[in-house]
Amino acid sequence: MLANMAAALDIISGGRLELGIGAGWNEEESGAYGIELGSIKERMDRFEEACQVLTSLLSQETTTFNGRYYQLKDARNEPKGPQRPHPPICIGGSGEKRTLRITARYAQHWNFVGGPAEEFARKRDVLAAHCADIGRDPEAITLSAHLFLGPDRNYGQVIENAAALEAEGLDLGIVYIAPPHDPAVLQPLAEAIRDSGLCDRE
Structure with a gap:
């Protein structure tokens, strides 16, 4: 259905479309909907398994798969979208043994959920090592991170954090705004980003 x-x-x-997927983490929300995680x-x-099934359904004419959780026989997913071989997949998370290994194999975009630049760099290196294990160029994966604008609206801190992450290879910063959400924060945030010059760098 997701494919x-x-x-x-x-x-x-x-x-x-960019397809953001994950293993599931919000137990409170899942429990409220009666979903067993x-x-x-x-x-x-x-x-x-889902990553294997999704990438196949989105790129191959038919998919046959016999896994523990998913079983498909000559399954079709038509029509397919215009992006080839499939829409880029974004995986968020920092688990070094499983999440980053799955990211190395299946994702075009990795999202670091947030934290200091040193931690981002360490996780980036783990991801690169997993890529090396399968012969994939880590440069093929876009690296993004969450940046948090707190209730104090410290725009300078957001820029400082973004610059530190950029120095470690960040490609894309995603700014999360603390509630209550107020559109008035957008213009000064945009101006701070513009004035920092971060958007002008390659």
Whole structure:
């Protein structure tokens, strides 16, 4: 179902879809909807299978898969979206043994959930090592991170954090704004980013 929805959105958006996926973490939300997440190991096992199934359904004519969690026989997903071989996949998380290994194999975009530049750099190196293990160029993966604008609206701190992460290879910063959400923060934030020169760097 997710592959079908993703293909439809890729078509409707004219090839602008980026598919963000993960193993599941919000137990409170899942419990409220009656969704059984399972143990962390079960989540990661299911997620790794899901990545295989999704990439195949979004790129191959038919998919046959016999896993623990997913079983498909000559499954079709048509029509496919315009992005080839499939819409870029974004995986967020920092687990060094499973999440970053799965990211190295299947993702075009890795999202670091936030933290100091030193931690980002260490996780980046783990991801690069997993890429080396399978012969993939780590430069093929976009690196992003969350940047937090707190209630104090310290725009300078956001810029400082972004610059420190950029120095360690960050490609994209995603700013999270603390509630209550107020559109008035957007203009000074945009001006601070513009004045920093970060957007002008290659």
